[in-house]
Amino acid sequence: MAKKEEIGKNLEKDGPASFGKDTAKAVGSQFLGFLLDAYDLTMILTIAPVLAVVLLPPSSPLLAAFSVILAYSLTIIFRPVGSAIFGHFGDKLGRRTDLIITVLGLGVTSALTAALPTYAQVGILSFILFVIIRIGVGIFAGGEYAAGHPFAMEWTPYKWRGLMSGLVQGGFSFGAALAAAVLALFISIFGQKALEIYAWRYLFLTALIPAVIALAVRLFMRxxxxxxxxxxxxxxxKSPFTDLFRKPYRRDFFQVMLYMTGMFFFAYALFAFVPTILEHKPSVFPLGTADDIYTISTIAAFFGALSFGALSQIVGRRKLTLIWAIATAIIAIPIYYMLMYGATIDSVAIAMIAGIIIGVITQGPWGIIPIYLSERFKASMRSSGVGFGYSSGIFLGGWFSIYVPLMHEYLFKSIDTPTNIWFSTAVLLLIGAIIVGIGQYLGPETLGEGLSE
Incomplete structure (x- = not known):
């Protein structure tokens, strides 16, 4: 304990000595920015069946939903592009300037989805335009955490870094929960048929609300x-981005890349496929019930990230993640079976409990990402390192929308059932837990690392 107190005293000069207005604005700003990213993502993934009707020709419901998810997955690969561009400028020009540009871009491109023509109006061009908008969202989202995570962590006093890291990253789960709750409100007001005809447009316009609030906060930050x-x-x-791939930094970067690959498997085992599992047979839940369960799961995910971040300030980032990875690998298949079983027998309680546990185990480890990545890279290359290091997990982890259908079709269809993917998703999480464990094992413990150059 004495050693940890000494570390804290030594690092007071490494950031603000106390939690003040600047810290609150920085953390609040990034919470809102990350909320907006997840809000957009959740809108796409939870109403994939609706968007499939609007943007694609009639086909198998599961295949159409996969097509929408694949379109989202394809555009995720543009996040590293945004991270490289805005990470570079964040290290050259400053974090604040980046954050104003990215939140504007993210809010506007997400809201543009509301203006899409339908398949009935322009044919397959509607889906092509959807993919183009997703590319824009991906670029600005990649820039959002490149500057935002370092900005929030550099404004946070040492003893608060774990908790604030969890809060910032929890903004993603909170945004997912908020989007699911807004969707539930829209279903109750308009009904699913009206949602497919016109109300889906209003749904995407709501993304402007958190974007405007975040922009207002960022304009008054320094x-x-x-x-x-x-x-x-x-x-x-001179070249913060390319310095990542030079000695002695490139080993750190590739360790982070491996670790983040597993983390993306964790993330989309919840965000991409829990709604899909709950919305397709043998699940008997209507869309509204499936959305309610998913909403509660993402709320649990928020508290998981918050708790994990705070606990890492006591236990250590590396040690806590290794323990978590082992536990996740053990329960991955049983907990997804529980989710599917509850959905099959029409037990909201069983499915809800499973969803809560999935939310916590998949999103808890994300609570350390803002501070862990900030501690892994020097201040002069931090935006580039955090942004591209974060996004590098997408190179392999971002193709979840291909891995799960392939596993379903060629390996586990008899276990999944022809119309559902619960077992394939559980295997995705199991593989992610193994990769996360290896990635963290190969890296150092970062608790106690300073953030100054």
Whole structure:
């Protein structure tokens, strides 16, 4: 305990000595930015059956839903592009400038979905335009966490970093829960038929609300003292992004890449496929009930990330993640069986309990990502390292929408049932837990690392 207290005292000069207005604005700003990212994602994934009707020709419901999810997955690969661009400028020009641009871009491109023509109006062009908009969302989303995570962490006092990391990352789960709750409200007001005809447009326009709030907060922020000191001392790197791939930093980058690959398997085992499992036979739940269960799951995910982040400040980032990865690998298949069993026998209680546990185990480890990645890279290359390190997990982890259908079709169809993918999703999570464990094992413990250059 004495050693940890000494570390905390030594790091007080590494950031604000106390939790003040600047910390609150920085953390609140990134919470809202990440909320907006998840809000958009959840709108796509939870109403995939509706978008399939609107944007695609008639086909198998499960195949059509997969097509919408695949379109989202394809555009995820553009997040590293956004991370590379905005990460570079975040290290060259400052975190704050980046954040104003990214939240504007993210809000506007997400809301543009509401203006899409339907398949009945323009044919397959409607789906092509949808993919183009997803590309724009992906680029700005990749830039959002490149500057936002370092900004929030550099403004946070040492002893608060684990908790605030969990809160910032929890904004993603909170955004998912908010989107699912808004969808439930729209279903209750308009009904599913009206949602398919016109109300889906209003749904996407609601993305402008968190974007406007986040922009208002960011306009009144100032850049972090750590970045200001870099600038004052002429320590701005000429090529912060490409420095990631030079010695001695490239080993750190590739360790982070491996770790983040597993983390993306974790994430989409919840966000992409829990709604799909609950919405397709043998599940007997209507769309509204499935959405309610998913909403509660994402609320649990928020508290999982918050708790994990706070606990990491005591236990350590590395040790806690290794324990969690082992536990997740053990329960992955049983907990998804429980979810499917509850949905099959029309037991909301059983499915709800399973959904809550899935939310916590898949999203809890994300609670350390803002601080862990910030601690892994030097201040002069932090936006590039955090942004591209985060996004690098997408190169392999972002193709979840291909892995699960392939496993379903060629390996586990008899276990899944022809119309559902619960077992294939459980295997995705199991593989993710193994990769996360290996990735963290190969890296150092970062608790106690300073954030100054």
């Amino acid at each position: 850049d972090t003292p750590i970045f200001s000191n870099l600038k004052a001392n002429n320590k701005i790197r």
